[in-house]
Amino acid sequence: MALFEARNIRKRFGSRVVLENISLTVKEGAVHGIMGPNGAGKTTCFHVLTGYHAPDSGRIVFDGQDITGRKPHQIARMGVSRSFQIMSLFDDTVVIENVLLALPEFRARGFNLTQGVFNDKGLVEKARGVLDQVGLADLAWQKTDALSYGNRRALEIAVALAAEPRIVFLDEPTSGLGIEAVGQLKRLVERLRETYTIVVIEHEMNFLFELADRISVIHWGQVIAEDTPATLKANKWVQRSALGEVA
Numbered sequence: 001m002a003l004f005e006a007r008n009i010r011k012r013f014g015s016r017v018v019l020e021n022i023s024l025t026v027k028e029g030a031v032h033g034i035m036g037p038n039g040a041g042k043t044t045c046f047h048v049l050t051g052y053h054a055p056d057s058g059r060i061v062f063d064g065q066d067i068t069g070r071k072p073h074q075i076a077r078m079g080v081s082r083s084f085q086i087m088s089l090f091d092d093t094v095v096i097e098n099v100l101l102a103l104p105e106f107r108a109r110g111f112n113l114t115q116g117v118f119n120d121k122g123l124v125e126k127a128r129g130v131l132d133q134v135g136l137a138d139l140a141w142q143k144t145d146a147l148s149y150g151n152r153r154a155l156e157i158a159v160a161l162a163a164e165p166r167i168v169f170l171d172e173p174t175s176g177l178g179i180e181a182v183g184q185l186k187r188l189v190e191r192l193r194e195t196y197t198i199v200v201i202e203h204e205m206n207f208l209f210e211l212a213d214r215i216s217v218i219h220w221g222q223v224i225a226e227d228t229p230a231t232l233k234a235n236k237w238v239q240r241s242a243l244g245e246v247a
Helices: 042-049 072-078 095-100 121-133 149-162 179-192 205-211 236-240
Strands: 002-013 016-027 031-035 057-062 080-082 167-171 197-201 214-219 222-227
Touching: 002 042, 002 197, 016 031, 016 042, 016 197, 016 214, 016 222, 031 042, 031 205, 042 167, 042 197, 072 080, 080 149, 095 121, 095 149, 121 149, 149 167, 149 179, 179 197, 179 205, 197 205
Parallel strands: 031 197, 031 214, 080 167, 167 197
Antiparallel strands: 002 016, 002 057, 214 222
16 A cells, blocks of 8 residues: 655756656555665655655645645654754754654643753653664663764664654665664664655665665656666666666
């Protein structure tokens, strides 16, 4: 069953057409990859899908509801969450505070920090539960700026999970990671897929080929192929693109 769909998405900036009739379907419970060479339009596609750019035409449907043109915070409240390629964590706080700030119950307080959020055992335990999902529960009270780069990536994913999403979009999660940290991230995504539908835009093709159920290949602002990793390796359009060597 399709949980998330993009239908004939078009986006231009001035005279430059960046996306042309982009369509893709993400099934519930799947890991869906989006890949393509630099300049292919995949980052713009990601921003459109998550509400950071409104499409010029086309529709975006989440769980049967048309969310085209809705703001990111509106989409997030419906169950769509995302990470960012450039991390934006609060380094002058402890790890758990990053997650507490993203919890819906905390946001309902109107960001009133004077209400003693750390005295709310229910909120603290809920935040620890989110950290446990990404393997950081033991580091909950450590300073954020003391985390390794790989753990910072895991914490950013935890912040996305704190919003209680049904689908999580991960933007270049392996960026800046070494081989060992990429392996840890792969194992983390494999655990999270048991609970969440996941969409990953990624430059590390081997990461996607080993992890994704289906992959949409974007080139020249269009989806030139969408299929299983095994089938895509033999796709002539993929082979002719800059992805062919990796595939």
